[in-house]
Amino acid sequence: METGNTHEKTLTKSELMDILAKTQTQLAYKDIELAVKTILEQMTQSLATGSRIEIRGFGSFSLHFRPPRMGRNPKTGDAVPLSGKYVPHFKPGKELRERVNKSLTQE
Amino acid sequence: MALTKAEMAERLFEELGLNKREAKELVDVFFEEVRAALESGTNVKLSGFGNFTLRDKTQRPGRNPKTGDEIPISARRVVTFRPGQKLKARVEAYAGTEQQPQEQ
Numbered sequence: 479m480e481t482g483n484t485h486e487k488t489l490t491k492s493e494l495m496d497i498l499a500k501t502q503t504q505l506a507y508k509d510i511e512l513a514v515k516t517i518l519e520q521m522t523q524s525l526a527t528g529s530r531i532e533i534r535g536f537g538s539f540s541l542h543f544r545p546p547r548m549g550r551n552p553k554t555g556d557a558v559p560l561s562g563k564y565v566p567h568f569k570p571g572k573e574l575r576e577r578v579n580k581s582l583t584q585e
Numbered sequence: 586m587a588l589t590k591a592e593m594a595e596r597l598f599e600e601l602g603l604n605k606r607e608a609k610e611l612v613d614v615f616f617e618e619v620r621a622a623l624e625s626g627t628n629v630k631l632s633g634f635g636n637f638t639l640r641d642k643t644q645r646p647g648r649n650p651k652t653g654d655e656i657p658i659s660a661r662r663v664v665t666f667r668p669g670q671k672l673k674a675r676v677e678a679y680a681g682t683e684q685q686p687q688e689q
Binding site: 501518538539563579582 | 593615618625634678679
């Protein structure tokens with residue numbers, strides 16, 4: 479059973495760039511910004527060409543196939559055939575799972 | 586052939602001109618900071634790519650699939666990933682012909 483998402487705090491891409499800039503003081507902010515964009519673009523490209531991503535201790539991204547199905551136009555109620563498609567899937571790695579779960583008992 | 590941190594560092598070296606040590610360190614710190622945020626109870630939103638969201642699950646009944654014995658699955662906190670619009674659209678456009686996507 480799920481108690482829902484009670485986590486209000488959020489880290490955004492630009493906040494992540496700020497943190498990275500503080501730890502990597504030898505790099506210019508625009509290099510950090512470009513590096514984050516490059517990493518995310520490369521990850522997107524990888525999945526968009528059917529190649530999975532494996533980051534040890536973080537997790538893996540792969541594609542799951544959704545078979546074709548009949549959908550419905552919500553306005554008219556008409557049946558519409560929807561073709562099969564791939565969707566991205568993330569499986570957290572062991573270290574991430576353990577660190578996140580440990581934080582539950584420490585709150 | 587899967588994308589790994591080594592290839593990400595290689596691209597930062599080639600395209601941004603970071604030296605190899607800087608590139609490797611930046612990729613490491615990038616994933617470590619996302620993990621650290623999630624560990625501290627913070628969701629991570631990388632616009633265009635996707636959101637990593639924390640979910641708390643209460644204890645629920647489970648079963649040992651081998652023996653059939655009932656054992657409770659303890660309360661836990663898990664990370665889920667919801668791909669962003671841009672990532673979803675680009676993956677959907679993949680026809681699946683170039684190479685078979687592998688399941689884990």
